[in-house]
Amino acid sequence: MSKRILMVLSEYGYWAEELVGPLEVFDARGYRTTFATPTGKRARALPPSLDPEYVDPPLGRTVTTPDMARRGRELDESNRLDNPLSLADLIPERPYYSAINHLRALEEYHRRLDEALEGVLSSFDALVIVGGSGPIVDLANNERLHELILAFVAADKPILGECYGVAPLAFARDLETRTSLLWGKHVTGHPKEYDYKDGTGFLGVEFNMGPPPYPLEYILRDATGPDGGFHGNVGKELSVIVDYPFVTARSTPDSTLAGELLVEVLENGLRRYGW
Template sequence: MPHILMLLSAATRMSLTNGGTRAVGFWPEEVVAPLAVFDGAGARVTVATPDGRPAVPDPAGFTPEGTGLTPPQCEALRHDVDARHSDLSSPEPLGEVARQVYDAVFIPGGYAPMVDLWCDPQCGRVVAAAHRAGRPVAAVCHGPAALLSCTGPTGAWPFAGYRMTSFTDDEEKDVGLLDLLPWTSQRALTHRGARFLTGPGPWQEHVVEDRGLLTGQNPASAGPLAARLLTAIASGHTAIARPSG
């Protein structure tokens, strides 16, 4: 039975360039859809956040305006998130992840990772260690921003030159935030050396896999990305205990 570490942000607000702030959190669809895939495969999932603080959903992720879903579908999402309350409200602290053994890492999006995970040293340590050990790392939408926290043994970014994707600048423009965000995932990843690939169009499913790194572009890619992650685990990756400290 595979054991997957799900890294979530604990951020609840994000500063904007106009001096205001925006409520943020994990994007519900990008947690619920992958968990359904993992549950269907009998996988065990452990949730971890910076300092073990509660992970909260982005309120826009429960609205038809924010998601493009129908009101009943939004209510179903809320119900599914509420059903995971114990895991989301009492996650593992990222600093204690070294005591565990995991087969893969999965990082959902929402704007929250652009507040804390992208620069969290414990996030960088966990993700870089998994990558070095040959275990797959998957991130979707704004989740790939968390990859920016990683450094290799020489201080270089270990994902430079990797093909990857994330929520695109075109999609940020569609939601009216392109000019309000301090930075975008697409620009930051490209600046660090990613070979950034966009899908056939905004909001369409798009998953990229390169040397154990799996990334998805948007909410529609979350479930398919989770399925691809299970395939990567089954292909022969072996869980390795991280050293303590």
């Protein structure tokens, strides 16, 4: 039976190769892939990710080949990403503690949440959070996505996070303990050396963010704790870490390998790689 993958994309822009890379791996294996966004709006590729002449400032070189730009543009212009699932429709919203009759509202929330998550977990074998700058805006602190992540971990199902798509893994926490799911785990992600000093951009936002609003490396170092670890692998071309149930990828060139390693996790029981 073919595997079923849920891929979550930002509505503020995804990096093309970080979708194309794993998606092509899944397609080649005959996997069935479903897309989701925070509110059901169609995701779009960040323009620099479709430009083979765009020079990444921290790296001082181009990061998108002409062939990848073509493949990314073909996917972005196709109808494949039309009509994604909406996390807002799929997962209920936790009530404020100031809500009237909070206790009853919280009980109803948990009832609806359990029903929703049961449906998702019965439909998918793995969760993928695609990277790019967009996840900074609408995925990193998205409580509905956090509930999905918590549910996949509880069900012992793997999760792949790429680039800034790793951030939700650090922020998804059980509200009883507030401990990061990454505590004691080994991960990679966008290191400080890869952060822009200026020009962090998002689709649909008319201002220059400047540098990223948070240094992901520092967050991941704190989230993994003294018994885990962050691996930036700066100076190495590829950086993908498997510490089950998490597969984490540093940035654009790691996308295909990340997809291949998720396949190894799903089909061959891979539990550790890269550290």
